[in-house]
Amino acid sequence: MAILIENLTKVYGEQKAVNNISFEIKTGEVVGFLGPNGAGKSTTMKMLTCYMAPTSGKIFLEGLDVDKDPEEIKKKIGYLPENNPLYTDMAIIDYLKFCAEIQGVEKSLVNQRIHKMVDMCGLNQERHKRIGELSKGYRQRVGLAQAMIHDPEVLVLDEPTTGLDPNQIIEIRKLIKELGKEKTVILSSHILSEVEATCDRILIINKGKIVADGTSETLRGQAQGKALIKVQIEAGNGAAIQKSLLGLATVESVKALEEKPDYFLVQSKPDLNSRKEVFDLCVKNGWYLMELTGIETKLEDVFREVTN
Amino acid sequence: MKSIWVITKRELASYFDSLIAYLMIIIFLILSGIFTWLYGSTIFLIGQADLQVFFGISYWTLFFFIPAITMRSLAEENRSGTIELLSTKAVSDWQIVVGKFLACTLLLVIALACTLPYYISVAQLGDVDHGAVMGGYFGLLLMSGMYISIGIFSSSLTSNQIVAFLLALFIGAFFHILFQFMSSGSTGIVGHAMDYLSVRTHYESLSRGVIDTRDLVYFGSFILAGLVLSQTMLSKRNWHN
Numbered sequence: 001m002a003i004l005i006e007n008l009t010k011v012y013g014e015q016k017a018v019n020n021i022s023f024e025i026k027t028g029e030v031v032g033f034l035g036p037n038g039a040g041k042s043t044t045m046k047m048l049t050c051y052m053a054p055t056s057g058k059i060f061l062e063g064l065d066v067d068k069d070p071e072e073i074k075k076k077i078g079y080l081p082e083n084n085p086l087y088t089d090m091a092i093i094d095y096l097k098f099c100a101e102i103q104g105v106e107k108s109l110v111n112q113r114i115h116k117m118v119d120m121c122g123l124n125q126e127r128h129k130r131i132g133e134l135s136k137g138y139r140q141r142v143g144l145a146q147a148m149i150h151d152p153e154v155l156v157l158d159e160p161t162t163g164l165d166p167n168q169i170i171e172i173r174k175l176i177k178e179l180g181k182e183k184t185v186i187l188s189s190h191i192l193s194e195v196e197a198t199c200d201r202i203l204i205i206n207k208g209k210i211v212a213d214g215t216s217e218t219l220r221g222q223a224q225g226k227a228l229i230k231v232q233i234e235a236g237n238g239a240a241i242q243k244s245l246l247g248l249a250t251v252e253s254v255k256a257l258e259e260k261p262d263y264f265l266v267q268s269k270p271d272l273n274s275r276k277e278v279f280d281l282c283v284k285n286g287w288y289l290m291e292l293t294g295i296e297t298k299l300e301d302v303f304r305e306v307t308n
Numbered sequence: 309m310k311s312i313w314v315i316t317k318r319e320l321a322s323y324f325d326s327l328i329a330y331l332m333i334i335i336f337l338i339l340s341g342i343f344t345w346l347y348g349s350t351i352f353l354i355g356q357a358d359l360q361v362f363f364g365i366s367y368w369t370l371f372f373f374i375p376a377i378t379m380r381s382l383a384e385e386n387r388s389g390t391i392e393l394l395s396t397k398a399v400s401d402w403q404i405v406v407g408k409f410l411a412c413t414l415l416l417v418i419a420l421a422c423t424l425p426y427y428i429s430v431a432q433l434g435d436v437d438h439g440a441v442m443g444g445y446f447g448l449l450l451m452s453g454m455y456i457s458i459g460i461f462s463s464s465l466t467s468n469q470i471v472a473f474l475l476a477l478f479i480g481a482f483f484h485i486l487f488q489f490m491s492s493g494s495t496g497i498v499g500h501a502m503d504y505l506s507v508r509t510h511y512e513s514l515s516r517g518v519i520d521t522r523d524l525v526y527f528g529s530f531i532l533a534g535l536v537l538s539q540t541m542l543s544k545r546n547w548h549n
Contacts, residue, residue, distance in 0.1 A: 049396045053546045075398040085389035089322055101314045102397045146393075 001062045001076060001153040001184050002027050003048070008057035010043050010208075017043040019208035020057070025201075030180035032195030033188035035205035036307055041188040042082050044205070045158050048186070049079040061154065075104055078147035082158040084140055088132035092123060092142055095131060096149055103150035117145040120175065122168075136163035144172070148179070155179060157187040161194060173198045192300055204306055211306040219302045227268045231278055232291035234262050244281060250274040262290070311399045315407025316414065319381070323415055332373055333419045340365050344426060358437055362426055363444040363515045367508075370416075370452055371484050375476035377415060378459025379469045381408045382538065386467035391542075401542040405460065405535050412456040413449075420445060439517035447514030450527035451507055455480050457534025464541035483507045483530075 003025040010018040018040040025031050033041040046052045048059055050070040059066040061073050087095055096117060100110045118127055121141040126134060131142055140163050147155060160176070161169045176198050179185055189195050195202050196216045204212040204219075212219055233241050238256055245254045245264060250272040257263035268274045275292060282289040323329040343365040350361060385391040394404060430436055455476070462475035484507055491502030503509055510523040 046392075051392055051396050051545065071398055071400060074396060077396070079393075079396045081389065081392045081396075083389060085391075085393050087318075087322070087390055088388075089326055090318075094321070098314065098318050099397070102311055102399060104310075104398055 003154065003184065003186075004058075004060040005044075005048075006058045006060075008044065008047065008059065009055045010040075010047060010052070011055045016208050018047070018054070021205075021208070021210050022057075023203065023210060023213065025184060025186065027184055028180065028182065030176065030185045030187070030198060030200045032199035032202045033186065033205055034190065034192065034195050034202055034303065035188075036190060039205045039307075040208040041205055042158055045079075045156050045186070045188060049077055049156050050074050051079075075150070076153045078150065078152035078155045080143045080147045080155075080157045080160055084143040086131045086139060086142060086146075089130065091130050092118075092127055092134075095142065096145055099146040100149045105150050113149055113151070117149050120148070121145040122171065137165060137168050140164055140172075141168075144175075153183055155183055155185045155187075157185065159189055160187055161189070161191070169194075192303055204303060206307040212302065227273050228295040229266050229268075229275060229278070230257075230263065230291070230293045230295055231266060231289065232260075232263050233282060233287050234290055235285070235287040238262065241287070244285070245278065248274060248277045248281060250277050265295075311403045312407045312410065315399065315404060316410040319408055319411030320414055323377070323411065328377065329415055329418075332377060332415070333422055336366075336369055336373060336419050337422055339369050340423060341426075356434075359427060359430055359441050359444055360515070362423065363448065366423075366448055367451070367511065370448065371455065371480060372477070374412075374416070374452060374455040375459050375462070375473045375480065377412050378456055378476060379463055379473040381412065381460050382463040382542070383466050383469045383472040386464075387469075395542070401539045401546075402535075404542065405464075405538045408460055409453075409456060409531075409535060412460070413453055416452045416456070417449070420448060437517065440515065441517075443517035443519060444515040446519070447511045447523075450514070450524075451511055454483070454507070454527050454530045454534070457531045457538075458483075461534045461538045461541070464538040 005024070006022050008018055008021050009016065021040075021044070033044065035041050043052070047054045048066070050066055050073055053067065061076065064073055066073055087098075090098070093114060096114045097110060100113055105113055118124055121144050123138065123141055123145060126138055131139060134142065140160070144157070144160065147157065157176070161172050164172060173194070176185055176187065180198075180200070187195070187198065199216070201215055202212070202219060203210055231245075235241055238261065242254050242256055242264060245251060245266060250268050251266055251274050252269045253267045255265040255267075257265065266274055266278065275294075278292065279289060281287075320329075340362060344359075344362040382391070385394060395401065399407075427436070427441055458479050459472070459476040462479060463469075463472040465475065466472050483505065487502045487506040488508055491499050491506060494502060504526070510526050513520055514523055
């Protein structure tokens with residue numbers, strides 16, 4: 001299911017939580033909303049799931065207007081809200097049954113869907129407990145199960161892996177990837193490695209605006225304009241080496257690593273690479289080049305750059 | 309309609325799971341039983357086989373009980389955030405409100421049904437005016453519907469159950485007794501208006517077995533008003549500004 005968002009704005013009192021954003025999501029894409037706390041990720045999701053109406057702007061799901069056909073749209077969306085509210089006094093199975101019925105799952109299919117969700121989300125061991133008795137990780141699984149119970153075409157997951165242990169996180173990521181093959185998945189997170197591991201496309205949101213949009217490779221590429229290498233040169237005189245490295249035509253800056261002698265971080269000028277030049281320099285001066293490593297820009301750096 | 313029933317079922321189940329339903333039914337039976345049959349009762353003295361005493365007691369017990377049942381209906385959802393979950397499911401705000409209203413009403417019907425033995429006992433004692441008894445039950449039910457509607461509205465205003473309870477009692481008190489006081493203290497149109505607004509006016513004619521459209525319109529419109537206001541409170545998040 002394709003999603004189209006046009007000039008979406010949400011104002012809380014004085015504050016613009018979401019400020020005139022527009023984007024399009026194609027069917028089968030797994031999109032990650034990334035941003036610091038209070039960036040507008042959850043607000044965007046709330047508007048998308050018909051919980052809140054936008055102050056202005058339009059949202060369309062496969063041509064259906066969220067403002068006009070909320071009932072129709074709600075059937076097609078599975079939503080896991082931010083802090084995963086659940087009816088704690090209900091048993092898991094009863095709760096899933098309630099969700100299935102209310103989402104209009106056919107009566108004959110209800111039990112089959114519940115079984116599938118219990119299996120898929122690993123709830124088998126705890127299936128007879130009340131939700132209130134579950135640990136946070138299991139509650140999160142119940143939250144995921146209720147979101148997927150009616151086999152929706154779009155899944156909106158607001159921070160799906162909070163409260164899970166590392167093994168569970170890996171499982172949930174695998175599950176999301178699996179689901180993303182046929183469904184449109186939108187998830188939010190402030191954990192970079194998470195979106196990088198699961199999403200085809202990343203939207204970085206800051207202060208209500210989209211500040212970056214692309215795959216993790218393209219985003220990294222954007223920041224990689226200035227290539228960074230780490231070199232180790234053994235020749236005794238650190239200051240002299242640093243000076244001659246800086247003298248190279250392609251080099252923008254050189255930093256000596258304090259904790260390790262003979263190590264230097266060399267940053268090239270935009271769109272240039274200094275590896276050859278560094279090598280040639282060492283040969284010319286008779287220095288030993290012990291190490292030369294390219295440093296890959298991390299998504300963290302991109303994130304920090306665009307959100308500061 | 310199906311969605312309403314799904315919500316009603318869940319609500320009703322949660323009343324029974326959390327023991328609220330049993331407590332409410334048992335205490336209601338004990339209180340109305342004591343005052344109808346034992347303490348300060350005139351039922352054996354008036355020489356008439358009727359349930360007026362019971363209806364008079366229930367008129368008060370329900371007034372206090374209903375806010376206790378309705379106080380959690382939306383306040384608890386607001387507090388725990390499950391309202392977000394519920395309203396992003398394929399139901400409208402109206403269906404949510406009506407579902408909850410029906411659940412409380414059904415609980416009340418069950419409680420009232422448990423008092424049928426009173427009716428049977430009295431019928432053993434002499435000739436009962438069956439019309440008056442039916443009318444009395446019908447009146448209690450309509451009055452309960454009205455207070456449930458007010459209670460759900462109060463609950464929609466807050467995320468605190470105690471506030472919801474007190475607010476429902478406060479609003480209810482006007483209809484239950486205050487308008488009646490005001491009507492006795494004023495004359496002319498104001499007096500009539502106050503008299504019309506008082507629940508007792510309409511409840512009494514019903515419990516005598518007289519079913520008048522004016523009374524039905526009175527209860528019906530307050531039930532509807534409460535539900536519409538609750539729905540409005542729920543939809544508030546959805547306004548465009």
